[in-house]
Amino acid sequence: MEETVTSPQNGDVIDVLVADHRDVTALIANIRSVTDPMIRRDLTDTAISELVRHAVAEEMYVYPVMKKYLPEGEKAVEHDIEEHKELEETMKRLEGLDVETSEFVQALNRLEDLLADHVQDEESEQFPELRRRVPAEELTELAGKVESAKKLAPTRPHPGAPNSELFHKLVGPGVGLVDRLRDKLTGRATK
Template sequence: MAHSETEADVVDVLTADHRDVTALIGEIWSVRDPMVRRDLTDTAISELVRHAVAEEMYVYPAMRKHLPDGEKAVEHDVEEHQELERAMKELEGLEISSTEFDTTLRRLEEILADHVQDEETEQFPELRRVIPHEELVKLAGKVETAKKLAPTRPHPGAPNNELFHKLAGPGVGMVDRLRDMITKRATK
């Protein structure tokens, strides 16, 4: 089956995720109601965790395979994912109206901005240059599926790698979604 050039590829999907999470963080800054801030924070965390897991499962192996400095780029991105996870875990435990919450949210925002900059200006254009469009479209489908099964909460102690996510991720994700349901935690 032929794919048209207008079909969304993995870069489109991941870039849209970046925009969504960045907008959610902007909303968190714009509201003062603690319950709304908590809901927005939980949603941003959930979306960011799922995005990171999907990248680690499918995009990073493609980067390692196709980019000349792929291994180095992946190492850098995984380090940023770990920093993001630590900040998200802290946010989950902080009082929403505390100065510590704002400080940690600002740190998360800065790490995310750096991560987005690296991916969108360097790695994503390079992936589009070296991987056929049809393969990038297939990767988009895999990423979307992975996001549906992925955990919704940060697990900073878990390995940030493809094998762990493929073997344990769906189980961890199921437990997270059950916890979300029981606690009525807002996630998309």
């Protein structure tokens, strides 16, 4: 089954993923600076949604490329999937917490720490290796696939779900549809 791919606005998959990292990091900073509980909840839900979409797209398209091209690709992917699981568990916890509690701040701190570690690994080690080893046209094509995947991906964390390319491609769009319907019905912010 050939997938429909939209072209990225500009750049390659690394540019897309780095931009995602910057956006979510900025959202977390905004969450910290806002005192209004409704705005804080909306920003938190948006950050969670963006992180989930990012992770799903990586697992669908970037991780198979890492396994293929990087000498330690299998090991790097295993490590990244473990980090994704930790991030998902923390996001799931954040979803259920009152934004005005110390537990929320602790969970937000945990999310920020996990994300910083994950971003550091990817941007300082994995992304430069991908740029060195993967043909530029493939990285550009991957950007379109990642952007398309993010549009269909779930918007809520599902820590019990498999973190695999096959699961995301077969079941993910249905889960994403249900998540977006729940978001709409509950008024949950996702962008």
